[in-house]
């Protein structure tokens with residue numbers, strides 16, 4: 001995250017204020033559910049009949065009301081909306097919050113569109129990656145997608161704005177490829193953030209590693225953490241990586257704050273607690289009362305959850321390097337990750353130790 005010290009401080013203050021005001025830290029605006037891809041792990045894909053969509057100013061009004069620190073423009077595929085620039089422009093508050101993130105499969109991304117979106121107020125481009133090679137195109141069912149990304153992403157990162165990063169959903173199909181994806185991020189001169197698969201979207205448990213695969217998953221996670229410590233551009237902190245591992249071993253993480261710390265706006269403006277729950281609400285107040293107060297779901301631990309449910313101490317620890325660099329202009333010790341907003345390279349506390357295999361078997 002290429003964020004200034006002033007905005008980082010504002011983000012921290014907004015996060016604290018919103019916590020007490022029961023307002024979300026992060027809001028994902030799914031501006032269309034139409035998608036140019038049809039990924040194995042996702043419920044979207046192809047056209048959506050008769051989709052009712054708000055206009056740019058309507059999304060902006062919701063954004064002003066909820067006052068999140070971070071706004072994602074997502075979908076479906078947001079670049080499939082011709083007015084995505086107007087939406088970004090209406091929601092953005094140049095030089096101020098919300099921090100505007102475009103989440104895309106990059107199939108339609110060009111250097112021209114990148115500049116237009118940047119000019120419209122997008123602060124960060126979060127590009128999904130599932131495999132470090134042509135298998136990515138197969139998984140997303142877009143022929144030639146990986147080849148295209150291999151061309152366009154380095155062109156964009158070569159501009160030196162530091163505002164494009166990769167996001168990768170860890171599944172039973174790709175966990176062996178995590179280190180290769182980290183290497184690819186470095187080759188593309190960008191950083192990579194990890195998230196974990198939830199079976200809820202497509203009702204398919206096959207995307208979760210089987211118990212007999214967990215030792216191998218753990219080894220791959222350790223490899224990624226070692227790479228991060230060696231300076232590879234991994235955004236996810238060591239603590240969060242082990243929490244992802246715990247999600248796989250225990251098949252759930254309690255304490256979901258969907259509707260309170262994060263929520264989703266549908267194309268028609270209805271509120272949904274997360275992308276995997278179908279209940280629609282007219283206001284956050286209704287959602288807090290009717291859903292969040294009674295929510296016992298543990299079936300996802302996507303990066304949004306991992307990042308918005310952090311305690312203040314976890315947030316500060318995970319972003320220690322970035323905060324020290326921004327506020328005290330402290331130089332990064334040699335060997336540390338060059339990625340802004342990365343977590344500390346500290347030894348895990350007992351609590352953060354990877355869960356033992358016996359937990360997985362249970």
Ligand SMILES: C[S@@+](CC[C@H](N)C(=O)[O-])C[C@H]1O[C@@H](n2cnc3c(N)ncnc32)[C@H](O)[C@@H]1O
Pocket residue numbers: 035041042043074075076077078103104105126127128129167168169195196197198199200201202302
């Ligand atoms: C739904 S997509 C929308 C934005 C855009 N189309 C894209 O693919 O980046 C947002 C993110 O959700 C992730 N995702 C899709 N299905 C998922 C699942 N079952 N569990 C966790 N994440 C999932 C995708 O990998 C992607 O990074």
Ligand code: SF4
Pocket residue numbers: 035036037038039042043044045075076077105140
């Ligand atoms: S993950 Fe993104 S690109 Fe893939 S089908 Fe879902 S919305 Fe489309």
